[in-house]
Amino acid sequence: MLETKKLLSKAIAKVDVVMEILDARLPVSSANPVLDKLCKNKFKLKILNKKDLADPKVTREWLDYFKTGGKCPAVAICGLKKNEALQALNYCVDQIERNRARKVKVMVVGIPNTGKSTILNTLAGKKIAKTGNVPAITRHNQRTSLKNNIDIYDTPGILWPVIKPKERAYTLAASGAISDTAIxxxxxxxxxxxxxxxxxxxxxxxxxxxxxxxxxxxxxxxxxxxxxxxxxxxxxxxxxxxxxxxxxxxxxxGKIGNISFETATDLDSTNEII
Ligand SMILES: Nc1nc2c(ncn2[C@@H]2O[C@H](COP(=O)(O)OP(=O)(O)OP(=O)(O)O)[C@@H](O)[C@H]2O)c(=O)[nH]1
Ligand SMILES: [Mg+2]
The missing domain is CATH 1.10.1580.10 (Conserved Hypothetical Protein Ylqf; Chain: A; domain 2)
Structure with a gap:
């Protein structure tokens, strides 16, 4: 894991912006606990993806939660919708002081199965990266050039070896972020x-x-x-x-309806800070 952290840190150092793709149904359990530290000097946007599957009221509460006290910029999108994915990308790129001649490098990171490659494909307007509703589809970093001098890097999902508390492991498994053979x-x-x-x-x-x-x-x-x-x-x-x-x-x-597995109120009650 130390090795993975080092590699991630090196990769982040080379880009301008990080798009952290979370699952809108579980924005805490699907977050990478060390990413904030690794992104200390970078602009990072939390993207609550799969909002079409989440409870809209709970998603609004999560966006308020992240906004309060300037914790972290966050947006909620459906990664299959071009206008929503593009809005998130533009939001990131607008944060960078940029000489138009220079490429802006954007890295997409997150745990497995949150929709990273889907967002890349949506932004590119064609199927560049393989996607699938099982974890660990993407195996290597992949660079794609988009319009407006933007390079976007898709990365393999990284899951952390120790997941605490136990409910988080259940939440991750229920969402499909953990391989079905492991549960x-x-x-x-x-x-x-x-x-x-x-x-x-x-x-x-x-x-x-x-x-x-x-x-x-x-x-x-x-x-x-x-x-x-x-x-x-x-x-x-x-x-x-x-x-x-x-x-x-x-x-x-989504057959049962729009469901969120964790709420900002749950988090507030544990006094946990993310
Ligand atoms: N309903 C819905 N499904 C989505 C959305 N974004 C992605 N998916 C689906 O989620 C599954 C996982 O998408 P991927 O893009 O492969 O996820 P990934 O984060 O690249 O996964 P790894 O490469 O394994 O880390 C696929 O079945 C996608 O079609 C979304 O916004 N809404
Ligand atoms: Mg992928």
Whole structure:
């Protein structure tokens, strides 16, 4: 990890601006804890990407949170929309005192699967970088020249080896930032179901009418999903693994609705500063 940090630090030293791509549904858990230090003398913009999947009210609260006290400039975008990606890029480039003849170098960093390569493709207007809804798609830094003398560097997602507290690991796994082979679906589904029951009962009612009457707990919810979706083993026993996979898949795709996994209020209550 020390080696990764050194490489990242060297790469950052060579660029003018850093675009930190976060997942709008989990702007804290998807942040790189050492990036702020590495970017000490650089302009860095936090981009809350995938805003189309997040709870809009919670995203607004996050933007207010970052704005308050000048913590860090932040915007929320859908990386698939050209005008939104371009606005974020222009915001960054406008911060640089620039001689038009000189190229502006912009680096896109973030943990896996937050949409870095997607944003690059959207900005370039063509598919330059490979993308995919599993982590660790991009393997090497890749430079692309954009209009207006801007060079943009796509980078592989970097995940930190120690993720604390445990809820952050669950949150990351539920979003798809951690490889599915490294997680226990049952635990993640249990975490996700508890969150949905507590925070998004109306969405559950609309998307999963078969849950009525509302489940008392996560296990009951997963069992009901298994039963409704035909996730059954021999003898009609519910296949909890399959039911868990179904819930996570539908949660990630936005099928259940616009959901945020963490809120600025949660963070305020822990007095944590980011
Ligand atoms: N709904 C939605 N999906 C997005 C958005 N941005 C990216 N995605 C999807 O998220 C998945 C991951 O996108 P990538 O661009 O490959 O993510 P990455 O950060 O480059 O991932 P690594 O290279 O593995 O670090 C893909 O399925 C994209 O289509 C967005 O704003 N909204
Ligand atoms: Mg990528």
């Amino acid at each position: 226990d679906y049952n635990d993640i589904a249990f975490f996700a179901a508890s969150l949905l029951i507590e925070r998004y009962p109306e969405l559950l009612q609309q998307s999963y009418p078969f849950l009525e009457p509302a489940p008392e707990d996560a296990m009951e919810m997963i069992e009901k999903i298994g039963s409704a979706r035909g996730c059954l083993k021999k003898g009609g026993i519910i296949n909890i693994q399959k039911a868990s996979e179904t819930l996570i898949r539908e949660l990630r795709s």
